[in-house]
Amino acid sequence: MIVIVTISFLTTSCEKDNLKVSAPYAITDIDGNVYHSVIIGNQEWMVENLKVTRFNDGKIIKLISSNEEWKNETEPGYCWYNNVVDIGGDNGLLYNFYCVSTDKLAPKGWHIPSDEEWKELEMFIGIDKQVVDMEGWRANGYSVILASISWYGLPYGTCDWYGFSALPAGGRNGYFGDFIQGAYWWTSTQYDTSSSWMRAMNSDDEFRIARARTITPTGLSVRCIKNK
Secondary structure, three states, X not given: OOOOOOOOOOOOOOOOHHHOXXXXXXXXXXXXXXXXXXXXXXXXXXXXXXXXXXXXXXXXXXXXXXXXXXXXXXOOEEEOHHHOOOOOHHHOOEEOHHHHXXXXXXXXXXXXXXXXXXXXXHHHOOOOHHHHOOOEEEOOOOHHHHEOOOOOOOOOOOXXXXXOOEXXXXXXXXXXXXXXXXXXXXXXXXXXXXXXXEEEEEOOOOOOEEEEEEEOOOEEEOOOEEOO
């Protein structure tokens, strides 16, 4: 289910802005969309959410507008939030897990990060190993480290220590929800035949990061990580 919480505020500061290291080039997907990247520890992440409408072999991904069709779809599909084209900008598109599982969604040379690669990112920003292995909302206070300064509801000068620039993009379980408050990303790691691991951030009063499982038809954002 898409988690919806209320917005509140945290007072902190961007003391680690000097640790932000941007890669010196941009990435282009098969549709011609341009992305940027940032090096965080030993990983290189895209700064924007994916918004490609074709797989990297040229095959068109199905655009699904109907709520009922989205809930019952068993093939790869994508949508714009609330079916409004370009509403997201850097917020990107929402994809079901059938897209992720093809291994053809990311631009060549890149891939959808696994659950373990998300854990590596979380540990680099300071979260304890025992915490990153937990399921559910955890890592209190850490979402601001990855959140964009443009995320509505966060006080000025609180976030984006490493340039990850997370933005809320909402999600879709048939119906849309949480565009202003919630960021939800697929990992490439399946939990079982009907669900997979994901990550979530929300501008609630504890600024946590969630590691959770959700069903494969759910529509979530996608971030890419560079192949090593």
